[in-house]
Amino acid sequence: MSDTRLGWKDVRDRIHRMILTGRYGPGDKLPRDADIAEELNCARSTVQRAMQDLSDSGLVERRRKGGTRVRPDPVTRATFDISITRHEVEQTGAAYGYQLIGATQEVPPRGVQAVFGQKIAQPMLRVQALHLADARPYILEDRWICLQTSPEILSLDLTGISANEWLVLNKPYDRLDMRFYAENADPARAGLLGTAPGEALLVIERTTWIGDAPITTVKASTAPGYRLRSQS
Template sequence: MTGATRQSWTEVRDRIHALILNSTYAPGDKLPRDEDIARVFGCARSTVHRAMRALADSGIVERRRKGGTTVRRERVTRATLDIPITRREVEQKGAVYGYRLIRRKVQQTPPEVVARFGLPAPCRMLRVEALHSADGAPYILEDRWISLDTVPEIAEVDLEAISANEWLVLNRPYSRCDLRFHAVNASAADARMLETGLGEALLVIERTTWIGAAPITHLRAITRPGYHLCAQI
């Protein structure tokens, strides 16, 4: 390590995190030993240990004594409100889950999405619109924008077979999340898709996530009448 550039544990954490994000280490993969990472990165083993502890605390990796460190298959979000996989949310209620991709298209981001991400200018992202259902009834109507710069792999994902919600939760951990709730009166299009009355009060969940300063996804989810949101603190 003589002559090596001194690195902080946060820099090491971000370097390891980047290797997970670019799929060098996929969900379920075992990471090298701390001492091996320290040798490759040219830093102290204690620095790697602290970086790994931070990644474990964020739910990105799992540390086991004598078992090493693995990338979590399903990221545990350390927040007041975990990002749920809608399929599991429905199934845990004892209902049969259904999902339909309405459309996917690369489009220019509108002003409201540019503002949510804090971008300097509009750019092209993947827009995904989908409907989740429970026991055959509409459950959540999803309108989502995904950054192709941050998540290029999404372009190759079969979003008819797996929802963007589920794929992103399993494959793209985030470092920052902005969560907003508000109510709207159902428009004609909302009422038709959610099979409810025109003007019905509906809960809207808006969620924006980033990894560092890089945008991941912005979601606008309109829920069915009577939808309950539960959080454990």
């Protein structure tokens, strides 16, 4: 049929195109892997890999015995890469700056206790810091670090290394939870970010866990104009 055999990406694209062109619509059932394999003259494992990929990207749903069908409620799945803030700044060609505002041991407020699912209030390390790009405020982070899982943080000089960077390199997480929302700058944050109070800020909240134990939660308020773009 063809001089070159089909790779699993070819198979994936082929099925993808069939869905795109309406050959199969939302909710429709696709043939069994084995039949597609025969049709395309390739191995079932090739179709299986192709289908896995389509399933991962949210285009189809696969169930044992039930077969494969086009998702009736199509989702657009977007992925974002969030790297260490220093690298993010340096990648734009700007000079990175870091400024520690404060590091204190406090009992976290209700909201922070809630995201951690804590019952009893335990003191945590609160680190507030400002990331700069070409000496201009870039991201203001308000971070709470669990001292049970990261006691070593207390012996660190946080004026030199950002807690962000140290944690990413030394405390890899298991589970991650992210929230995005917009918030008006209060006077305090406006001052630190060098903007006017009331300015709309994109806020990125991240909480990381290792097993059931929380590691840290950050509220990163980005400077006005900050944009997050999806990969691919």
